[in-house]
């Protein structure tokens with residue numbers, strides 16, 4: 001018996017790969033600051049729980065495969081804030097943004113088809129695209145360039161007759177890079193010229209800092225038939241456990257074919273959809289406080305990171321991640337050492353080494369991602385532990 005090549009091509013989560021070391025460190029009594037995962041600590045709005053408490057049917061029945069109509073409408077209304085004309089039929093509710101991605105790739109890829117993805121990328125893209133029989137063609141970005149990728153010539157160079165889509169996360173995970181309107185235009189023009197889909201994963205849309213505009217690829221009228229938006233309540237409303245996301249597209253052929261997949265898995269959890277409706281109905285002002293909090297954390301983390309000698313770090317404009325390039329040969333080895341050998345006053349730190357976020361072998365060995373999802377004090381202490389650890393690591397002669 002043999003497993004499929006598709007599943008063998010997938011990788012285990014590079015974020016979770018080092019958990020065993022952290023568990024061992026904790027068992028030895030060390031406190032570990034987790035800067036490695038994107039689980040926000042912001043409270044889920046009470047409106048979510050209240051809406052679920054108000055559920056009074058006697059049977060928890062299947063819902064429509066495309067989602068509860070009131071949730072589809074709430075999402076369509078939410079997009080009006082961005083001057084987008086989204087109707088109920090343009091919204092398909094999914095089990096998180098994850099299922100939205102899975103369905104989209106299944107809908108657009110045949111075996112051997114290629115998807116352009118700026119690297120480093122959210123690692124599950126590898127899993128979703130492989131599962132659909134496709135292949136990632138990475139658009140490599142550089143720490144020194146702030147991980148920018150909207151360069152028409154570089155993108156065009158990677159296009160072949162098998163290229164079906166440009167898939168991007170904006171604001172970005174893991175880089176925090178955020179596209180300006182001009183940069184979105186560059187990508188839109190390439191997609192138009194080569195007849196490609198744009199899969200715009202916008203699950204971090206509201207996390208745009210320093211007065212940057214919150215945008216959506218859906219705002220570009222001339223490409224609305226080729227844009228597929230991925231959305232989710234997980235990060236936006238700090239409701240990762242709700243498992244509610246959606247596909248948003250004006251392309252009705254795509255939407256009606258995605259519905260076949262939705263019908264195959266029957267429906268999304270009814271109670272979570274009821275809670276999510278209340279979230280999308282929150283006033284836009286809800287985000288102001290959250291944004292200020294994250295922006296403050298980003299600044300605090302960045303300031304502390306810049307105290308590390310030899311570091312390369314670009315202050316990101318969005319999402320809640322910062323990429324850091326350290327003067328080490330391997331950020332994976334350094335992490336294992338931090339968790340197994342190092343401590344400062346009984347404390348150590350965990351981050352996400354970034355090598356597994358690249359599709360190109362050998363890249364990112366000296367880079368890591370910090371998720372600024374902890375309160376400022378813990379965040380600063382976590383980064384300080386990286387600096388103190390690095391000093392010791394170097395003093396011991398490690399490279």
Ligand SMILES: Cc1ncc(COP(=O)(O)O)c(C=O)c1O
Pocket residue numbers: 038095096097098099122169173201203231232233234240243244245
């Ligand atoms: C870029 C990006 N897309 C999609 C997801 C999927 O999230 P969920 O399935 O919880 O909506 C995540 C989660 O971390 C993410 O970072």
